Amino acid sequence: MLASSHALARTGLDAAALKPAECDVRRAHSMPFETVTIDYEGREHLPDTETLRELAAEKNVLMTVPVRADGFDPLGDDSLFGRLPDGVGTVFVAGHSAYLTEDERSRAIAPRLGAALERSPDGWVGTEGIERVATATGATQFELLSRSTTRDVRALRAAGFDGTVAVYAPTVLTDDEDAILDAVGAYVARRKPVARALPDDAPTDASADGRARNVLSAASRDFALVGTATEVGERVEELKAAGVDLVVGYPARGIDSFLDR
Incomplete structure (x- = not known):
């Protein structure tokens, strides 16, 4: 079932994240969000300039840029920056x-x-694996x-960080446990504490049972936003009460689950 604008509004999500290897990012025109982020999945999946320009004419579009990758290296080959209008x-x-x-x-x-932010001072910084470096930039986290x-965001705010904090979360708008595990089970299983807790060689989708299913079910609520639109909205509200400014749902x-009917 597709989510209506009314249901998506109840989630409190501020933006959507799209993966160009999975979908035509031009479909974001039909999404009820002003802001869209586009994940980098290799240069072969980088949307062309005209597609990005058309999206940016209607939406606030942000492209994920890996600063170590050829084409986006601000201290080396930066030729792909020219693809971003x-x-x-x-x-x-x-x-x-x-x-x-x-x-x-x-x-x-x-x-x-540092060089990338000199080039684009309004850029956001993805914190995964580089939390201390990212915080030191003062850019949107x-x-x-x-x-x-x-807990981490509360601590960040208590320490005096007054910049913008955005949070990315895989999102599943259903309370069907099998559907949840099929959608995010493999994703949460890759997170280190979950991987340590899972039995060896356990399935990570709806076929999981016993301890593996319990671990994956709990982890889906820790590392993703899952449940009815109202339940997701309650989780988003908790995040914002802690100091999160923007929540981006993948x-x-x-x-189709995020498109208007």
């Missing part, structure tokens, strides 16, 4: 190792992040939802 913002990240070569993975992150996010059951 005016009006498209950036989320600077260290870069997922799956999309980086061995040479790219060995490059220093901090100086590249783009965090992956975890079981400690609420439609883990596919873009």
Whole structure:
């Protein structure tokens, strides 16, 4: 079932995250969000300039930029920056190792992040794996939802950080447990505390049972936003009460689940 605008409004989500390897990002035109982030999944999936320009004419668009990757390296090959038209913002990240070569993975992150922010001072910074460096920039912090996010953001605010904090979370708008595990089970299973708790060789989808199912079910609520629109809205409200400014939902059951009917 597709989510209506009314249901999405109840979630309190501020933006949607799209993966260009999974969908045509132009479908964001039909989404009831003003802000859309587009994940980097390798240069072969980078949307073309005209597509990004058309989106940016209607939406606040931010493209994830791995600062160690050739084409986006501000201290080396930066040729892909030219593919990003005016009006498209950036989320600077260290870069997922799956999309980086061995040479790219060995490059220093901090100086590249600094150079990238000099180039685009309004850019966001993805904090995964580089939390201290990201905080030191003072830029918008783009965090992956975890079981400690609420506590961590409260601590960040208590320490005096007054910049913007955005949180990214796979989102599943159903309370059907099998559907939840099929959508985010594999994702949460990759998080280190979950991987340690899972039995060896356990399935990570709806076929999981026993201890594995219990671990995955609990982790889905820690590392993703799942449940009815109202339940997701309550979780988002908790995050914002802790000091989160923006919550970005990735439609883990596919873009259709976030489209207007």
